[in-house]
Amino acid sequence: MIQALSGDVAFLQAIRDLKFDGFIHTIFSKTVNIKCRESGELYTLACNRLDNAPNSLIIDINCFSNNHLELNDQVFIQKSTLSIDNKMVIRLEDVKGWECSLPCYPLNEQRLIYNLAIMKGYIEFNGKSGGMKKDSQTRNPFEVEMAKMLEERSYSLLCSLVNNNESEAVNHALSLIGLGPGLTPSGDDYLTGLMTTFQLLNCPCYSLKEFCERVILKAKHLTNEISYMTLKMASVGKVRESIVHLLCLAMYGEEKELIKALQHVLQIGSSSGTDISLGLVSGLETILKISSTRRNIHVNH
Template identity: 45%
Template structure:
């Protein structure tokens, strides 16, 4: 049995295991993450290696990797004697773990700095973002990749226009149509939406969406993508996103150009093109706030 320590974690996840109310099984295993299915809550929770950032339903440990530990999909997960056991291979202690909560920064009273920083982000993504998802590759691997990239561009553009016009019912259908579209464990359409939604949940954001938008979105997308990606967009739909996205929003709102680029580099390093796709969604969200901030983004339809 390997012993490891939780360094930090989602406050709700820590509260759950501290109360002893957590049991389930290993859902999936990767080099840097272990996903757990929680029987009590019917949600996925994640055990992450030390290199990853905090996030919803996530515990960050002092482990560098999780491969070759003897853990298998379906292994039981349970709390006992102050430790979280994953099969018969790994025991996690959490007594010294730091609590993390997703606290999005407030939208600024004046937007000059935000406008300038969004311009910095767009230029940086154009130069350093990873292609293959929303950012078109200069030389697509094949015709299918080129078609998917074009489809992503068209659908995100349609969604942007619907949101700009305040047609939330139409926009919700378009957002649902993006789910599951694109390459990756978390498809590009899902990543884009996670970034977009984070902006709409900023406290004091001038442009908002009604509760039924997110309620319908969460209700109708569960079968359109894989469980891991669904958990990401389900949480984003209530304003819960990973720490690196929060830090990027904070830098965009009040930081210098250098601080924005440092935060942006961390997001762009996520996955293959996931970080780039999230950033493009976040940029779209900010631009919508800047363009339509004087109006309430609610549809009459």
């Protein structure tokens, strides 16, 4: 019997309503992904070293390496437990509910502007290369070309967003999906960060939400299921707890706390944390540029 420590409230509700029935989709050392038969969505069991995330349940286990779990093992509800065949039983009583709640975009943007400069500098020197952050040491022609494509397509995307050309922006975003190394490709991780910022409460660029909706409508078959679910959640403002914390500090925090939160996100995956962080920075800078342009137009009129 393993105790569940905390979990996404929507996942917990589905379990408590006895409406969850699924099977193991993928197995990693720190996570196990479960596919729900009814919705087709992925849910995650995560070890106690990870932070809360959408559709996830943190359980009191160090890793999943020695639990003899296999792909397609059945996952079902039994009384107040979540069971995986006869191999694992997870106790759900006393579990702490968690729900992603993004912060409000600030009325005064000066702290955000200052903190973005800090984030960019820190990522430049401490972020992991090989994805959105170019590896200046590589001589591999494939990696050089991949880095060039990621840079050019992300730049074109941001230009289209700032110039309010939504259709063009959607096409550039779709060209990033599935591009780059990693289980969640670098282009996907970058878009995860970017789209998250457009879901901030009181975001002055409301039209950017529609951009996210249009991207997700066409994204499903361009990448793998795990990465697609991450993108889909980000497009409606649902991301892991460490990313929410970093966003809060980017807009309102002091340098010391900001760097600590950024370090935590940069540790995600191989280059995923760096790619997500660069997406967050790009998204916040895009909002700043668009809102500044609108203010200038308003003043001139």
